Amino acid sequence: MSLIYQKSMAYLDKFVPHKLQPLWRHPAGPKTIFFWAPVFKWGLVIAGIADLTRPADTISPAQTTALAATGVIWSRYSLVIIPKNYSLFSVNVFVAITQLYQLYRAVSYQQQLKEKANVKNL
Structure with missing residues (x-):
């Protein structure tokens, strides 16, 4: 091959x-693979942006946290390796941003549910 x-x-x-x-x-x-891996990883960013329209109750906080952590870790790694891979850095920053926003939506939704439950119990 x-x-x-x-x-x-x-x-x-x-x-x-x-x-x-x-x-x-x-x-x-x-x-090199150093070019093509980030190109295809933009698919995760596109999926994350498409998921912004999903209802907050269908968001998995565990999955979102894992993807956000991956984006942060690989963003850092892409600036430490030689050669520096700015394409990999940019795609991972966008992965982290979209997933952190999704995590915010999920946590906010869960807090609203808890507040509604507390109001009912009063």
Whole structure:
């Protein structure tokens, strides 16, 4: 599989414009997993944004916390590794932000339920 990938990249090298060669040959450029992993991880961000319309009672606080923690951890990691991967950093910041907002919605909803229950008990 690696040989097929290497040959296809060598073939594509001929078609990359001269101005884009620095990006193409960058250690975190399109010829590496360091480029494609963040590109596909944007799917998590898109799903998180789509979930903003979900009712708060259907949000899983445990899942949301796990995704937010992952976003924070990988954001930090992407700035520590060499080469620094700003694409990975940006996608993980957005993952963290969307999930932290979802967590806020879930916790707020649960607090409202507790307040309503307390009012009923009075």
